[in-house]
Structure formats: structure tokens, C-alpha cells
Amino acid sequence: MSTSSPARPLVVGVTGASGAPIALKVLQVLAETDIPVALVVSDGGAAVLREECGLYPRDLEQYADATYDDGDSAAKIASGSSSTRGMVIVPCSGNTLAKISHGFADTLITRAAQVHLKERRPLVLVPRETPLSPITLRNMTTAAEAGAMMLMASPPYYLKAERVEELVAYLAGKVLDQFSVPHKLYRGWKADEAVA
Numbered sequence: 001m002s003t004s005s006p007a008r009p010l011v012v013g014v015t016g017a018s019g020a021p022i023a024l025k026v027l028q029v030l031a032e033t034d035i036p037v038a039l040v041v042s043d044g045g046a047a048v049l050r051e052e053c054g055l056y057p058r059d060l061e062q063y064a065d066a067t068y069d070d071g072d073s074a075a076k077i078a079s080g081s082s083s084t085r086g087m088v089i090v091p092c093s094g095n096t097l098a099k100i101s102h103g104f105a106d107t108l109i110t111r112a113a114q115v116h117l118k119e120r121r122p123l124v125l126v127p128r129e130t131p132l133s134p135i136t137l138r139n140m141t142t143a144a145e146a147g148a149m150m151l152m153a154s155p156p157y158y159l160k161a162e163r164v165e166e167l168v169a170y171l172a173g174k175v176l177d178q179f180s181v182p183h184k185l186y187r188g189w190k191a192d193e194a195v196a
């Protein structure tokens with residue numbers, strides 16, 4: 001009898017900030033690894049996914065091992081006893097950030113985020129907003145102080161990108177770096193390695 005426990009999933013939440021192509025790229029790369037993905041898309045995330053990628057949440061299911069409804073607060077990932085390797089919310093809307101930083105857990109995404117904070121597991125938030133109000137700045141600080149990593153969807157301009165896809169790949173690569181997922185999505189500053 002095998003005693004090995006099932007691989008811990010990475011929870012991927014997709015919410016309604018601009019940046020759905022980054023989520024798509026992250027999911028596509030993860031699907032090429034042996035890391036199981038638990039996916040949740042909020043209604044706002046679905047609206048932006050449609051607007052920016054011409055896709056529906058069901059189109060993302062092929063990249064995930066498990067997909068949950070954002071209203072399913074009884075899902076496995078809503079419990080701290082269900083082990084994961086971490087969670088990323090990409091992109092992370094100001095609305096979801098505000099809820100997380102104030103302890104709200106009225107959706108599966110926000111509940112799973114609270115679980116990651118209380119269990120001291122990696123939680124990466126990828127907000128996209130500009131300019132930033134003092135409210136959002138405070139929310140970012142609060143979330144960061146609680147243990148979340150704020151990974152802004154802001155690419156560097158030394159990439160001299162000619163296509164939006166290059167900026168998307170860079171940001172997806174930065175997300176994957178936080179979970180030590182190997183990729184060839186971007187070349188670091190003055191790095192020698194080839195980029196796919």
C-alpha cells in the first residue's frame with residue numbers, strides 16, 4: 001500500500017482586476033508541471049476574462065485539477081485542515097484586496113485567502129490599479145503585514161517589449177517564481193539564459 005500523500009495543490013484565484021491574460025499564462029505553465037491546481041474564478045474575474053481574453057471560466061478548467069465555484073464556501077480549500085502549497089490571486093481586484101485585508105470571507109476566494117494567512121502559508125496577491133487611493137494603499141499594507149506578498153502587475157520597461165504578451169509572460173514568471181515553479185517566461189536584468 002502506498003503511503004505517499006497526494007500532492008498539495010496550488011490554489012489559483014482569478015478576480016476582477018485587469019490582468020486576466022496573466023492568470024491564463026500562469027495556469028498554462030502550471031498545467032505543464034506536476035503541481036495540482038485548484039482554481040476559483042469570481043464573477044468579476046469572469047467578466048474581465050471575457051473582456052480581455054474572450055474566454056469563459058469553463059475554458060480555464062482544462063488547466064486545473066479541481067475547479068470550485070466562488071460561492072462554494074464548503075469547498076475543501078475553505079478549510080485550514082486541507083493542505084496546500086500556497087495561493088495566488090491573479091489578478092487581485094481592489095474589492096478582493098479590501099475584503100482580505102479586513103478579514104472578510106464571504107466568498108471561497110476570500111475564505112481561502114484568510115485560511116492561507118491564518119495557517120501562515122504563502123499568499124501572493126497581484127493587484128492592478130492606478131492611481132492608488134490611500135484606502136487601497138492601506139489595504140495593501142495591512143495584507144502585507146498579515147503575511148501576503150503584494151506582487152504588483154507592473155512590468156519593467158527595460159524589457160523593451162514589443163508585444164503585450166512579453167509583459168504578460170514577465171508577470172506570470174514573477175508569480176511562478178514565488179512558488180519555485182521553473183519556467184522560461186522572462187529573462188532577468190542582464191541574465192544570460194535564453195528565453196522561450
Ligand SMILES: Cc1cc2nc3c(=O)[nH]c(=O)nc-3n(C[C@H](O)[C@H](O)[C@H](O)COP(=O)(O)O)c2cc1C
Binds near residue numbers: 045
Ligand atoms: C473590464 C473591467 C476591468 C476592471 N479592471 C479593474 C482593475 O484593473 N482593478 C480593479 O481593482 N478592479 C477592476 N474592475 C472592477 C472589478 O471587477 C469589480 O470591482 C468587481 O466587483 C470585483 O469583484 P471580485 O473582487 O469579486 O472579482 C474592472 C471591471 C471590469 C468589468
